[in-house]
Amino acid sequence: MSKPSLPQGMRDFSATTVRKRNFIFSTIKNVFECFGFEPLETPAMENLDTLMGKYGEEGDRLIFKVLNNGLNDPKNTDKAKEGFEKVLQGKSSSLLTERALKYDLTIPFARFVAINHGQLTFPYKRYQVQPVWRADRPQKGRYREFTQCDADVVGSTSLRNEVELAGIYHSVFTKLGLKDYTLKINSRKILSALAEICGGNQFLTDITIAIDKLDKIGIEKVKAELVQRGLNDSQVSIIEKYLGISGSNQEKLNKIVSLLENNENVNSGANELSYILSECLSYNIEIDFTLARGLNYYTGTIFEVKAPDTVQMGSIGGGGRYDNLTELFGVPNIPGVGISFGVDRIYDVMEELNLFPENLQIGTKALFFNMGENESQFAYKLMQPLREHGISCELFHETSKMDKQFKYADKKNISFVIIIGSKEIEEKNAVVKNLKTGAQENVGFGELVDYLK
């Protein structure tokens, strides 16, 4: 048997990492709860047809599909072969695979709402912190299994929701110490208006894909791509002006309205952004008309969070308003808006900027040295009251040299070691050494709890 390995893009997390990740999780969850959101968990797998067609063509390809069981049963042979033929043609077939790992948290949430809308109290505010899977090529900041933290509100069209979700971003990133983040905002309505003026709605996707690349490939290549996608010169020149819009948020709004004048969508989108911005003055929000976001179910405001400029990382969060997500599952008229945190990328950014507090890595508070069998039995009894008081402590279970026991304590970042040998048992005193300061004191057995508290 050769060395075992992990599937591509999947990771183990050891203690240090888990503690840091939990710090992020608990910060986010606390803020969600604080804003009145309630938790939801959905299964790792969904029916494949729940997910297919919801993320665009590229998204469909990245869904991890699960092979059906029992394909080797002789009575299923013909069906399995038929299904395999379809798969070879690039289609998916329920004869071969009818389940898939979830790709994000939003679609399973919509599916949940579609099933349970009769029981839910609207507006329904839920948060969800779970892993999702994508069969993407892994690279920096990109994994095949990663955790999303979503908060969504459904059953409310009020822009107060957008304001509050922006507030959640602000609150979480402030608490994490990531204050230099930028929240970018745009509206799908403005992008629609642009498309209507530049060749019609069927170009919406082409235009958004192209302009989204502006800061990566530059204006000339964007223009070339637009031409290649079928736009004419005057349309391209409007888009060039659109992309050239700069200034303060208010100036940008004024310019976009005058550029795309007399369009219902642009007025509506600009008014919405204007309202949100006026309510979020302290949140460091920046209008970015090139912001598009891939998922095609967004219809209104869209958000994206950019990491501080000092680190190279794509977006660490995003979201937006969708008017009709549950309609995909036969339940119309439930509008919603949501945001997501990319924990794995936030982790990478915080690690790079050294933002994790040091006290995260304290597990065991006190280590009792093993000074022999009798002494161990005595120490074991002394430990119990400490544990009942919530003081985490452990006894070294091997009779090793003190040198080794010290090293163990050091590696586990344990604050105190407690030495109880025959002399200490006789004198009813424990030797307590503080490893941070090097100081050591005799502490009566009865005073240990208070001393270590």
Add this chain to the structure above:
RNA sequence: GUAGUUGUAGCUCAGUUGGUUAGAGCAUCAGAUUGUGAUUCUGAGGGUCGUGGGUUCGAGCCCCAUCAAUUACCCCA
């Protein structure tokens, strides 16, 4: 799916135009110290040089294939 880079000890890496028995630091283990370590000293273990072919008197080094990791494109958190 496309392209670049990298695979040598548990970890981080040296390794000369191809030339004796492949090295270092850290880590591990054992001993100077049978009750005070992390910043003393000594020693030990540990490698089919990713895998499989080829060229050569001779390959860690050159060639081909393959696998894996990683980065970029596409797309995305």
